[in-house]
Amino acid sequence: MAMFDLDRLITDFFKTTVLPGIAIGLWLTDLIGPVVCGILVLVFLVVFVILPIIFKLSFALQKSILFLTFINYPPNLDLKRPEKSGLYATRNFYIQHHDQEEDIDVKIAVWHVLPNDLVRRYPKELQVEEHTIPNKTLPTIDGSTSHGGTILSNGDPSDRYRRIEKILRADDFKLTDEQAQKNLFEEALRASTNDVVLYLHGNTASRGAPHRVELYQTLRALNYHVIAMDYRGYGDSANVSPTEQGVVYDALAVYQYITSITNNPVYLWGHSLGTGVSTHLLSLLAEMSLPGPRAVVLESPFNNIKEEICAHPFSKLYRHLPWFDFLISKPMYNNNLRFESDQHIAEFRQPVLILHAEDDLVVPFDLGYKLYRKALDTRGKSWGPIEFHRFERSSHYGHKYICRAPNLPEIVVRFFHAYRDAQY
Numbered sequence: 001m002a003m004f005d006l007d008r009l010i011t012d013f014f015k016t017t018v019l020p021g022i023a024i025g026l027w028l029t030d031l032i033g034p035v036v037c038g039i040l041v042l043v044f045l046v047v048f049v050i051l052p053i054i055f056k057l058s059f060a061l062q063k064s065i066l067f068l069t070f071i072n073y074p075p076n077l078d079l080k081r082p083e084k085s086g087l088y089a090t091r092n093f094y095i096q097h098h099d100q101e102e103d104i105d106v107k108i109a110v111w112h113v114l115p116n117d118l119v120r121r122y123p124k125e126l127q128v129e130e131h132t133i134p135n136k137t138l139p140t141i142d143g144s145t146s147h148g149g150t151i152l153s154n155g156d157p158s159d160r161y162r163r164i165e166k167i168l169r170a171d172d173f174k175l176t177d178e179q180a181q182k183n184l185f186e187e188a189l190r191a192s193t194n195d196v197v198l199y200l201h202g203n204t205a206s207r208g209a210p211h212r213v214e215l216y217q218t219l220r221a222l223n224y225h226v227i228a229m230d231y232r233g234y235g236d237s238a239n240v241s242p243t244e245q246g247v248v249y250d251a252l253a254v255y256q257y258i259t260s261i262t263n264n265p266v267y268l269w270g271h272s273l274g275t276g277v278s279t280h281l282l283s284l285l286a287e288m289s290l291p292g293p294r295a296v297v298l299e300s301p302f303n304n305i306k307e308e309i310c311a312h313p314f315s316k317l318y319r320h321l322p323w324f325d326f327l328i329s330k331p332m333y334n335n336n337l338r339f340e341s342d343q344h345i346a347e348f349r350q351p352v353l354i355l356h357a358e359d360d361l362v363v364p365f366d367l368g369y370k371l372y373r374k375a376l377d378t379r380g381k382s383w384g385p386i387e388f389h390r391f392e393r394s395s396h397y398g399h400k401y402i403c404r405a406p407n408l409p410e411i412v413v414r415f416f417h418a419y420r421d422a423q424y
Helices: 002-028 034-057 059-067 116-121 157-168 178-191 210-221 244-261 273-287 305-311 324-334 365-378 408-419
Strands: 090-099 104-113 196-200 225-230 266-271 295-299 352-357 386-391
Touching: 002 034, 034 059, 034 324, 059 324, 090 178, 090 244, 104 210, 104 244, 116 210, 157 178, 178 244, 196 210, 196 244, 196 273, 210 225, 210 266, 210 408, 225 244, 244 266, 244 273, 266 273, 273 295, 295 408, 305 324, 305 365, 352 365, 352 408, 365 386
Parallel strands: 196 225, 196 266, 266 295, 295 352, 352 386
Antiparallel strands: 090 104, 104 225
């Protein structure tokens, strides 16, 4: 033990002194002057000592680095008009809920993207040109063509459309009218037999980021309703500083909105930071003894924020410093910025599908696989299965573009279909 401690001390001392030592060595050999040497040592102290100390002491800075709400792309995006992002037949609306822990009212911005089979049935009423609706071939399941997110009901198929048509055929119906649009889209959730995907995004930009829109388009082509939201502090949601507990409560409010309208199966889809939100939300629902979604997809997940911070490209300059854990990791943990998916995944029973690309530089593949192994070791034997699907490095999907994988529709439809009627 003593030798181990001595080795650690020597290693830490070397890491701490190597950079300023190089500057001093250059000065002693007359390769640089004393002023330049002083500047280099000062830069080292500011960048590697003072800034980490400020980070440790500033909860606001910790939140801003984790949530990155100041990063927005594309620029000048009009989130109130999803059609500008290429999403026809999509409703923009807001959900208000009260955060009891912070004792504040929070407004959450939401998009509801209608499934293509419903849009194709009423293109004129929804003001959509038929040629703009992609006519994709749905994947097969057990040798027969599936209907994706549409489950055909027994009896007359037209029955489920009558209430929708009643709204569309009303004399005073105008799609641009906010109340009429609300009635139509909520009735579409209520009356149709299309399953619903609640999408929880990562820590940059908004629900309108291009790679997210690509995924919505894929899911709607598979005939799922897609509900996409922005947490507090993101997009045009409430200008409130996010916390882990806060964004989970935001997701809970949207989930409860969906389940208050429809009895159809709901699935969670989290990406990156949204995987941490998803697992925490599922754990919270289990703790509250509330019915959860049928299954969850975790795209590019990490196991916990502490290990993700160590692996993230932004920490490359700092992760080898002896005081990294004390000044960076522990302060965030102590301030409840944890997103411990490796703990939460053992607290809910729903089936889990993990998707991860081998060339992911933001959340390394190893962290997603580590979460998978943890789930295998800690989840109950009678609980929903956990599946892991890797995407080869040669595909170049990275952190954001698994949505472009040609086999993604088959993976998703097969997974959702397998657990649509299962209860865990």
